[in-house]
Amino acid sequence: MSDVIYQAQAPLEFIPPAFNPWVLKVVHLLLPSWINWQTPITKIEADNVEILVDLYRQFQEGKIRFMLAFRHPKTDDPFCLSYLFSQLVPKVARQGTALQLPIHAHFIYDRGIPLWAGSHVGWIASRLGGTPIQRGKADWTGLRSARELFANGKFPMAAAPEGATNGLSEIISPLEPGIAQLGFWCAEDLHKAGRNQQVLIVPVGIKYSYVDAPWEAIAQLLSELEAASGLPMNPPVQGNVASIESLYPRLLTLAEHLLSLMEQFYTRFYHQKLLDAKIVTGEIQDRNEALAHRLQALLNAALLISEQYFDLQPRGNLNDRCRRVEQAGWNYIFREEFKDIKALSSIERALGDRVAEEANARMWHMRLVESFVAVSGNYIREKPTVERFAETTLILWQMIARLKGNKAFQRPQLGKQQVKITVGKPISISERYPVYKENRLSAKQSVAEVTNDLQQALAALI
Template identity: 80%
Template sequence: MSNVIYQAQPPLEFISPKFNPLFLQAVHSLLPSWIRWQTAITQIEADKVEVLVDLYRQFQEGKIRFLLAFRHPKTDDPFCLTYLFSQLVPRVAREQGTALQSPIHAHFIYDRGIPLWAGSYVGWIASHLGATPIQRGKADWTGLRSARELFANGQFPMAAAPEGATNGLSEIISPLEPGIAQLGFWCAEDLHKAERSEQVLIVPVGIKYSYVAPPWDAIAQLLNQLEAATGLPVNPQGKTNTASMELLYPRLLTLAEHLLSLMEQFYTRFYHQKLPDAQKISEEIKDRNEALAVRLQALLNAALQISEQYFDLHPKGQLNDRCRRVEQAGWNYMFREEYKDVKGLSAVEKALGDRVAEEANARMWHMRLVESFVAVSGNYIREKPTVERFAETTLILWQTIAKIEGEKSFRRPQLGKKRVKITIGEPISVSEHYPIYKQSRLGAKQAVADLTNNLQQAMESLI
């Protein structure tokens, strides 16, 4: 988090959606200029927009309810989707002669933690755009009730990222969280109880970023900075027309290995973690990429255990699931019920609470490091050696070093101008799965799992 929390505070309040059509109109008007000014994006295009036009037509005619399940590789994704709603969908609708009511919009589901690190104003903006927050690491019944109500009765369709968080990689999808499928079944259930005939759909949406021109020189310069920060000799390569995949990949591997060694020493010496011997791994696994992947997974597990042990959590599930539980445990230490009435606490009680909040924040730092690497495999570049994959991996290393150095701003360097490709997938019917869902508790669990798996496959097919 950029705004470090050193004091115990009252529990996080729910930020109610308060949709303001005039505010949305202003956002739609300013968005193209804002994207050009604040991002490296120069072009946004979309495939199969006609599918989305038809879905909005059916939604506005009261025939369907749907949720857009979008890929979430970068923090720019919501801006791209809003551009899709405000510019591309109306344009295609006009070309087809399809009459749609304005505005074209969606109720976004967002992480309640975003306003903590991005600024409280983000919560205000999200609220007035009709978005609704959720706390990811617990059963946030207030947030879930709000999302459920909007799905069944909201003015617009829903939009959410089933991966739960950005992973920084355009061509790897993190394991999907089951909450999207569960929301779909709740919507179907609410419509059934109300004797309404709308069909419930989940629509996969792919988002992929690419560079207008390969930014090899900018990547080389960033590698220079990272090498200097980690104590490696700075390589003079990177001058105009000299940088390339062949020259830079060995440097990236060396940087990753060196940074990994520094972190292994850090956790072994000061946190008493037992990690595999790097030299032994290198002798047993000759491939540098595979050896790196083995060492990385061991380090991530050890770092996450530092947080879990402090919060008395048992390791369970995949890394991203464990990160969410640590995050929620940390929030429980920082945002506490007894601080609703801070006047009733003594000075000593408040000081002790602040100590707990400070320590919890420090322990969550280890989880934040792990969070950056949950989708990193070690073979991402070698499987498909593109400048986009190379840049994404380099930026993940930059983000890690920035966190280690305590940078308060995690705005990633812009390596070059980008174009964005949005792809609308084939809608998945929740209603078709609903008969199995309502049979029994076991049937409901299986239906959620099956629908989540179908969505995972559908989103992977859009890459």
């Protein structure tokens, strides 16, 4: 959500999908130039594209319905998938498979995106056949639209089962069960309509890597973050050659310092108790492990601030809690009684604006947590690559940007990147549908099993 929504407003309207082939044609035409101009991506490759070509062939022949369940580490992911559809799939298909063009997919997107990215994004998403969803509640209008597109849309579906970006190419956030549920709903709709098409969910991995290791750019960014957080300036690296050996201690020191500042902030002004007994007693002495414990305590405290204001119980993982806080905030800002704002008195409008302003302020704590939901204290140590180091540094940059009130979604570009997309083995929903439809318990278990299998499949594609 935008950080400048301070006024109570009418409820968020559903943006119905309204696919326009001319809009898609323009997007496909401009996409390569847009990627070169707006992103650090210089090369996009894909493995197992022939699997996708065959799936599109079967889809166009009326034999299957399928959904692409893709990894979502960055906001650049939609550009990569569009490139896959417009460039790579047709290229492989020309080697012997006749496909009807254009190759495309309906997609599910977060209804909040047009709030921070601009209303024009909602218009474009609609004309590209996208359908929005409000993630923090049972959005029946959005679910019905996605369900209709899955069973009857002109194209297959695409969605990110993680629900949001986590900034990490090699860690998958816990998957939301909605993708599996949509698959079973599609199988159910086809069965009721007497259609014998098979329903599949196709895992798709997306992984970013740097063309050249951008250690100097990382060192410069670290210096900027150190200065912003009040740490002393570090002398230039000897020989002006930065490396993980010289930068990792600085990153740990920065992370520890930021944690200390935030712990003081929440302890003094929000009366939270954050001291970890294992750290106080010296039971945990490893810096990485101590960071992990302190970070989890801080994230929990920050979310509690939001949850207590909105009278929410802290249930589920961090992702689940963030989504509930987000929806509660939306309910305070986008209100049914503000549909006809002219019918309200000036006092009612002023009180509504005050509630909206405070709700937005309380959601700020949740936005901080949102950036760290997948962060562990051992991500770099387990595999000390420049990619992992850069991703962690950028997450700290995002945190500091939020603290300073800057736009946290416009991340710095540290260096040119290449992308590897990997198409995984399809998961059959139709094979599991007989068990799903037995009773409510078996349906719930089937959804959980597919979600777990999809999580493992996506992990295997890293």
